[in-house]
Amino acid sequence: xxxxxLGLFFLCTTSVMWGQDSQQEKLEKRKAEIQQEILANExxxxxxxxxxxxxxxxxxxxxxxxxxxxxxxxxxxKQTKIxxxxxxxxxxxxxxxxxxxxxxxxxxxxMIVKSYKSRSEQSRAMFLLSSENFLQAYKRAxxxxxxxxxxxxxxxxxxxxxxxxxxxxxxxxxxxAAKKKLLAENTKEKLxxxxxxxxxxxxxxxxxxxxxxxxxxxxxxxxxxRAIDRQIDRLIREAIAEANRKAASENAKANPNxxxxxxxxxxxxxxxxxxxxxxxxxxxxxxxxxxxEKGFVSLGFGDQPHPVYPSLVIHNSGVxxxxxxxxxxRAVFGGEVTSVIVLSPVNKAVMIQHGDCFTVYQNLSSxxxxxxxxxxxxxSLGKIRTNGEGKTILKFTISQNTTYNNPASWLYxx
Numbered sequence: 001x002x003x004x005x006l007g008l009f010f011l012c013t014t015s016v017m018w019g020q021d022s023q024q025e026k027l028e029k030r031k032a033e034i035q036q037e038i039l040a041n042e043x044x045x046x047x048x049x050x051x052x053x054x055x056x057x058x059x060x061x062x063x064x065x066x067x068x069x070x071x072x073x074x075x076x077x078k079q080t081k082i083x084x085x086x087x088x089x090x091x092x093x094x095x096x097x098x099x100x101x102x103x104x105x106x107x108x109x110x111m112i113v114k115s116y117k118s119r120s121e122q123s124r125a126m127f128l129l130s131s132e133n134f135l136q137a138y139k140r141a142x143x144x145x146x147x148x149x150x151x152x153x154x155x156x157x158x159x160x161x162x163x164x165x166x167x168x169x170x171x172x173x174x175x176x177a178a179k180k181k182l183l184a185e186n187t188k189e190k191l192x193x194x195x196x197x198x199x200x201x202x203x204x205x206x207x208x209x210x211x212x213x214x215x216x217x218x219x220x221x222x223x224x225x226r227a228i229d230r231q232i233d234r235l236i237r238e239a240i241a242e243a244n245r246k247a248a249s250e251n252a253k254a255n256p257n258x259x260x261x262x263x264x265x266x267x268x269x270x271x272x273x274x275x276x277x278x279x280x281x282x283x284x285x286x287x288x289x290x291x292x293e294k295g296f297v298s299l300g301f302g303d304q305p306h307p308v309y310p311s312l313v314i315h316n317s318g319v320x321x322x323x324x325x326x327x328x329x330r331a332v333f334g335g336e337v338t339s340v341i342v343l344s345p346v347n348k349a350v351m352i353q354h355g356d357c358f359t360v361y362q363n364l365s366s367x368x369x370x371x372x373x374x375x376x377x378x379x380s381l382g383k384i385r386t387n388g389e390g391k392t393i394l395k396f397t398i399s400q401n402t403t404y405n406n407p408a409s410w411l412y413x414x
Contacts (some may be wrong), residue, residue, distance in 0.1 A: 027079045033413065037068050037296055061322065062200045064296050069193045076186045080179060087175045090168055097165045215312060222314055228343055228362070229317050235351060236358055236402055239338040241265040243274070243353070267401045268356040278355020281333050288332040288411050289378055291361055291396045295323035297414060298393065301406040318360070318397030319407045319414070325392050328368075328380040329361040332411065337373045350381045362395035 247269050270278055299320035306312040335354040342348055349362040350369060364382035369375060386392040398405045408414040 023082055024079060027075055027082070030075055030413070059200060059203050060298055062196060062203070064298055064322075066193065066196050066200065068296070069189055069196065073186055073189050073193065076182055076189065080182045080186070083175055083179050083182065087172060087179070090172045090175065094165060094168050094172065097161055097168065101161050101165065215309065218306060218309075218312060218314065225317075226315070231343065232341070232349070232351070232360055232397070233402065235339050235341060236399060237265040239351070239353060239358070240268050240401060244269050247271050270356055274355045276355075277335065278357060281335075281354040281357050284333065285410050286412065289330070290321070290411055290414070291329050291332050291359075292321055292323040292327055292384070292394055293330070294327070295321045295394070297408075298322040301404075301408060317404045318362075318395055321394045321396060323384060323392050323394060325386045325390075327384050327392060327394075329364060329382055329384055329394050329396075331375045331377060331379045331381055332359055334374070334376050335359070337369050337371055337375060340367050340369070340371055346385060348382065352381075356401055358397075358399050360395075360397045360399075362397075363393055 244265075250271070268274070297319050299314075299316050301316055301319050303313055303315050306314050329350070331352060333352075333354050335352040337350060338353045338358070339351040340348065341351065343362065346365065347362065348364040348367050349360055350364065350367055351358055351360045352375060361381055363385050365385035367382040369379075369381050375381070384392050384394045396407055398407050398410050
């Protein structure tokens with residue numbers, strides 16, 4: 001019973017180790033992604049530092065870099081923890097194998113001594129001839145055969161367990177080296193993070209004298225942003241009303257005697273076709289590709305403190321993604337272009353319908369699609385505008401009917 005319980009325990013620990021290996025692979029992949037984001041952010045930061053007259057945007061970029069480094073440190077710490085657990089299980093297996101080998105070797109040594117004492121052919125012959133009858137002689141012969149076989153099996157088991165022990169020791173040594181490397185990486189990243197925070201604090205202090213001017217500029221931009229949101233809200237409602245009018249018309253043609261349903265501008269009445277698209281879109285929540293090939297979130301969703309002046313609350317109906325100059329916006333899912341919006345002479349937007357959901361891509365200098373066009377996932381929609389300060393920022397929003405959602409819950413690894 002004790003052996004059975006021990007076997008069950010080590011079977012469970014082995015399955016845990018397999019799961020931990022899988023987790024390690026995922027964390028290593030995520031760490032590589034974060035490192036790529038940090039490199040892309042650093043490239044953008046250096047570009048902005050050369051062109052930016054105000055330190056505010058440099059601080060925003062630096063804030064994102066700090067967040068990425070914090071994510072990297074957290075990921076490395078998770079890896080270290082999993083590795084430590086795996087090493088603990090391996091050490092337990094090594095201890096168990098060592099105990100088993102001690103017992104096996106002791107038993108084997110006793111057998112060798114016993115075999116040595118009765119090693120002569122004469123002794124074996126006398127053992128058989130001294131039998132009282134044929135049956136006893138047969139049993140003694142079988143015993144001698146089984147004894148020899150058992151001794152051989154024990155020797156093979158000792159060799160097998162010794163090889164297994166060497167394998168576990170080798171793996172443990174590799175894990176110790178990997179853990180040492182992870183701890184060194186973490187220490188390096190923490191020092192780098194402290195340096196980034198000190199540099200940011202220095203920049204924040206350097207612009208305190210311009211607080212009134214910067215605050216006024218932020219408020220002006222917020223007013224512009226809210227005006228654009230109202231314009232897009234109106235277009236979404238118009239798209240909903242138009243979709244419901246079409247659905248009502250098709251229903252009337254199919255069922256002339258059916259009562260005419262009142263259509264609304266706040267919620268789409270899904271047809272069989274649009275319901276499939278809506279269900280597919282929602283099924284991919286958390287797995288949608290980013291609306292740019294490379295970039296990072298420079299302003300998150302909802303009400304939040306300004307990265308430089310925390311007392312100043314700013315609102316964002318979507319997310320702002322800073323990317324490389326010359327980058328294109330791309331569709332996060334297949335759908336139909338319901339509007340190409342001219343927000344200003346230099347700012348255009350594309351709105352795509354996915355059943356009862358809408359995605360909007362703002363701050364485009366040129367547009368590659370037209371109203372009514374069906375688009376595919378990752379299809380280029382337009383070129384993202386680079387402003388006079390050298391920033392290339394896409395504002396991206398997702399709404400279900402007229403309710404804005406946080407894109408972070410829809411896009412992969414945001």
